[in-house]
Amino acid sequence: MLNFDMYMPARIVFGADTEKKIGELIKPYTKKVLLHYGGGSIKRTGLYDTVVKSLSDNNIDFVELGGVVPNPRLSLVHEGIKLCRDENVDLILAVGGGSAIDSAKAIAMGVYYDGDVWDMYEKRLPINKALPVAIILTIPAAGSESSGDTVISNEETGRKYGYGSPHLRPLISVMNPELFFTLPKNQIANGVADMMSHIFERYFTNTVNVDLTDGLCETTLRTIISNAPKLLENPEDYNAWAEIGFAGTVAHNGLLGMGREQDWACHNMEHELSAAYDVAHGAGLAVLTPAWMKYVYKDNIEMFAQFAINVMGVSKGLRDKEALVNEAIARLQEFYRRMGLPQTLEELGIDDSRLEEMAQKCTGFYYKQEGKIGGLKKLDWQDVLKIYKLAQ
Amino acid sequence: MLNFDMYMPARIVFGADTEKKIGELIKPYTKKVLLHYGGGSIKRTGLYDTVVKSLSDNNIDFVELGGVVPNPRLSLVHEGIKLCRDENVDLILAVGGGSAIDSAKAIAMGVYYDGDVWDMYEKRLPINKALPVAIILTIPAAGSESSGDTVISNEETGRKYGYGSPHLRPLISVMNPELFFTLPKNQIANGVADMMSHIFERYFTNTVNVDLTDGLCETTLRTIISNAPKLLENPEDYNAWAEIGFAGTVAHNGLLGMGREQDWACHNMEHELSAAYDVAHGAGLAVLTPAWMKYVYKDNIEMFAQFAINVMGVSKGLRDKEALVNEAIARLQEFYRRMGLPQTLEELGIDDSRLEEMAQKCTGFYYKQEGKIGGLKKLDWQDVLKIYKLAQ
Numbered sequence: 111m112l113n114f115d116m117y118m119p120a121r122i123v124f125g126a127d128t129e130k131k132i133g134e135l136i137k138p139y140t141k142k143v144l145l146h147y148g149g150g151s152i153k154r155t156g157l158y159d160t161v162v163k164s165l166s167d168n169n170i171d172f173v174e175l176g177g178v179v180p181n182p183r184l185s186l187v188h189e190g191i192k193l194c195r196d197e198n199v200d201l202i203l204a205v206g207g208g209s210a211i212d213s214a215k216a217i218a219m220g221v222y223y224d225g226d227v228w229d230m231y232e233k234r235l236p237i238n239k240a241l242p243v244a245i246i247l248t249i250p251a252a253g254s255e256s257s258g259d260t261v262i263s264n265e266e267t268g269r270k271y272g273y274g275s276p277h278l279r280p281l282i283s284v285m286n287p288e289l290f291f292t293l294p295k296n297q298i299a300n301g302v303a304d305m306m307s308h309i310f311e312r313y314f315t316n317t318v319n320v321d322l323t324d325g326l327c328e329t330t331l332r333t334i335i336s337n338a339p340k341l342l343e344n345p346e347d348y349n350a351w352a353e354i355g356f357a358g359t360v361a362h363n364g365l366l367g368m369g370r371e372q373d374w375a376c377h378n379m380e381h382e383l384s385a386a387y388d389v390a391h392g393a394g395l396a397v398l399t400p401a402w403m404k405y406v407y408k409d410n411i412e413m414f415a416q417f418a419i420n421v422m423g424v425s426k427g428l429r430d431k432e433a434l435v436n437e438a439i440a441r442l443q444e445f446y447r448r449m450g451l452p453q454t455l456e457e458l459g460i461d462d463s464r465l466e467e468m469a470q471k472c473t474g475f476y477y478k479q480e481g482k483i484g485g486l487k488k489l490d491w492q493d494v495l496k497i498y499k500l501a502q
Numbered sequence: 503m504l505n506f507d508m509y510m511p512a513r514i515v516f517g518a519d520t521e522k523k524i525g526e527l528i529k530p531y532t533k534k535v536l537l538h539y540g541g542g543s544i545k546r547t548g549l550y551d552t553v554v555k556s557l558s559d560n561n562i563d564f565v566e567l568g569g570v571v572p573n574p575r576l577s578l579v580h581e582g583i584k585l586c587r588d589e590n591v592d593l594i595l596a597v598g599g600g601s602a603i604d605s606a607k608a609i610a611m612g613v614y615y616d617g618d619v620w621d622m623y624e625k626r627l628p629i630n631k632a633l634p635v636a637i638i639l640t641i642p643a644a645g646s647e648s649s650g651d652t653v654i655s656n657e658e659t660g661r662k663y664g665y666g667s668p669h670l671r672p673l674i675s676v677m678n679p680e681l682f683f684t685l686p687k688n689q690i691a692n693g694v695a696d697m698m699s700h701i702f703e704r705y706f707t708n709t710v711n712v713d714l715t716d717g718l719c720e721t722t723l724r725t726i727i728s729n730a731p732k733l734l735e736n737p738e739d740y741n742a743w744a745e746i747g748f749a750g751t752v753a754h755n756g757l758l759g760m761g762r763e764q765d766w767a768c769h770n771m772e773h774e775l776s777a778a779y780d781v782a783h784g785a786g787l788a789v790l791t792p793a794w795m796k797y798v799y800k801d802n803i804e805m806f807a808q809f810a811i812n813v814m815g816v817s818k819g820l821r822d823k824e825a826l827v828n829e830a831i832a833r834l835q836e837f838y839r840r841m842g843l844p845q846t847l848e849e850l851g852i853d854d855s856r857l858e859e860m861a862q863k864c865t866g867f868y869y870k871q872e873g874k875i876g877g878l879k880k881l882d883w884q885d886v887l888k889i890y891k892l893a894q
Contacts, residue, residue: 117514122509319741369744
């Protein structure tokens with residue numbers, strides 16, 4: 111086990127009707143809120159009215175900024191920063207999924223920075239404060255409701271970068287599984303693929319003597335795999351949503367990766383797909399993850415054999431590790447297929463014209479940096495290109 | 503799954519040599535520290551000198567109060583409160599196990615209360631602030647390094663009460679598994695029994711649809727059960743200590759009980775043993791837990807069958823639930839025995855002279871309160887008496 115520093119301060123208020131308490135929950139921390147959200151769905155479902163009523167019942171003033179899109183954009187972040195400064199906002203309330211939350215975090219740190227907040231993403235500048243961010247989660251997927259991470263796309267440069275800081279850990283995240291009932295099936299599936307990937311990125315490691323986090327990763331993955339298909343049958347299955355929603359938070363609050371070298375190659379490779387083709391992050395991960403597994407498993411076949419047995423439930427042929435791992439990867443692909451997720455880059459509408467460019471961008475080679483990605487196996491751009499090709 | 507409110511802000515700084523950074527870690531939060539600890543062991547091991555050097559290197563002033571004993575006492579808490587006030591202490595640094603930490607938390611809230619801090623324990627008065635508490639953990643067991651709980655014994659009345667508040671969650675807990683190398687075997691065993699009980703109290707429930715926390719509890723228990731015996735073989739097994747130390751924190755930071763009705767009957771029953779006979783908490787739990795299981799399992803045999811299969815690894819005779827559960831309880835007792843833990847009240851030096859009194863005290867009947875304890879099965883004092891007798 112490696113040394114670690116675990117910090118998970120985000121308070122998670124979970125369960126039916128919890129969104130109605132948002133005003134009461136944030137009242138001790140705010141006088142004026144920026145209400146930040148995406149398209150019109152929260153108005154159609156009535157959630158917007160619920161939130162506004164709760165703020166008003168608690169005498170909390172607010173201004174609002176909607177319009178966050180998937181792969182949230184820097185231009186809207188700039189707008190939010192200006193609005194917060196002009197209106198003396200002291201807390202940002204994001205109502206939405208990972209995009210609204212990531213955008214809120216970008217605004218939260220940008221308010222205190224004189225330059226362009228993109229500097230944080232590009233130059234990794236440290237921050238020492240940010241406005242507090244509270245959340246009502248409407249899409250369980252990104253885990254951004256508990257993490258200190260944010261991913262923003264710069265429309266001008268076409269780049270998509272992540273940034274993380276303990277100062278960006280949310281103050282309070284409210285999660286009512288009932289709010290997920292209206293999600294379309296492709297968003298359910300994309301969310302499930304994303305949270306599973308958050309665990310895979312931590313789970314697949316060369317670090318040994320990590321029994322506890324091995325087990326925590328495995329049981330969280332099993333919970334997702336057994337509950338997610340229920341949602342396609344019945345999108346109003348509260349119990350299944352409760353498991354998936356809670357699992358999505360646990361997947362990304364940091365716990366599961368403590369003491370382990372982490373990987374994150376799949377996330378890095380997927381960010382290029384999203385930046386270049388604006389594909390859904392979860393869908394991209396579902397395509398790339400099995401390809402990545404096929405490319406790297408021989409570098410640590412014992413790790414993948416453990417995955418096969420403890421996560422994918424392969425119980426036969428334990429003596430033939432190679433076959434065991436291939437069976438596990440096939441089962442994972444079958445699970446993604448059952449969830450309605452794409453299997454190939456082609457299904458994502460990605461041809462081979464930009465594969466080399468994306469491989470070079472994601473490892474930094476394109477920008478004249480000497481870069482490799484990944485933990486379990488370090489990948490240069492040629493490796494990444496091979497993985498993209500395996501995923502075609 | 504029940505609605506829940508999860509709040510785990512304690513930062514855990516984990517691994518080799520981390521105690522040397524204590525001054526640097528707490529420097530942003532303090533000008534003057536109360537260094538609070540137990541007997542002389544931290545002086546013998548050199549830990550005291552390490553801490554003092556780190557404080558001094560970071561220009562942090564301190565006063566000290568040693569003398570915390572197992573089942574920590576109210577009188578020392580009073581002394582600590584006075585010292586903190588007289589010396590304008592702004593942070594308490596507990597160096598020790600659960601007793602030093604619980605004592606530190608009592609002082610931390612007592613400083614801001616005009617009356618006797620025992621009122622919190624006895625009358626459950628709410629608090630709205632406390633001094634920050636930082637920790638260097640020397641005994642993994644109580645989980646107090648991540649929880650907002652404190653248990654104090656009142657020597658005058660012979661009562662031992664717990665109290666909990668989010669304001670008592672530690673600020674920073676430092677855990678270096680190497681500090682556990684010098685623990686005597688009985689303390690290792692008691693600690694292991696205590697952390698397992700923290701999971702049992704959350705795990706055994708009538709709440710259904712809690713797949714994720716079921717699995718998190720089960721894997722944490724399996725990690726403890728597989729690693730603890732290694733410590734008796736080799737008390738300097740860093741890897742095994744890392745698993746046990748981390749598991750002890752996860753066991754009691756709150757996560758494993760989220761969304762579940764919890765039990766806590768064994769802890770309640772054990773607190774009476776500790777209060778009346780000053781027995782080690784973990785030893786008392788090892789005696790009472792199997793007796794409690796035998797008394798209650800029929801009320802939810804499916805829960806105990808799941809425990810048998812998923813925790814104790816019973817794989818045969820799944821059709822006969824009764825036999826399955828009995829085998830699981832026998833295996834748990836065998837594990838405790840292997841750890842050198844006592845099996846009976848008699849081994850703890852407890853005869854039957856005060857069983858009825860303790861049963862009546864722990865349910866409140868003795869104090870003319872209408873009380874039951876437990877969650878999976880509600881126990882009145884006659885039930886508790888039967889469990890004590892089963893443990894004789």
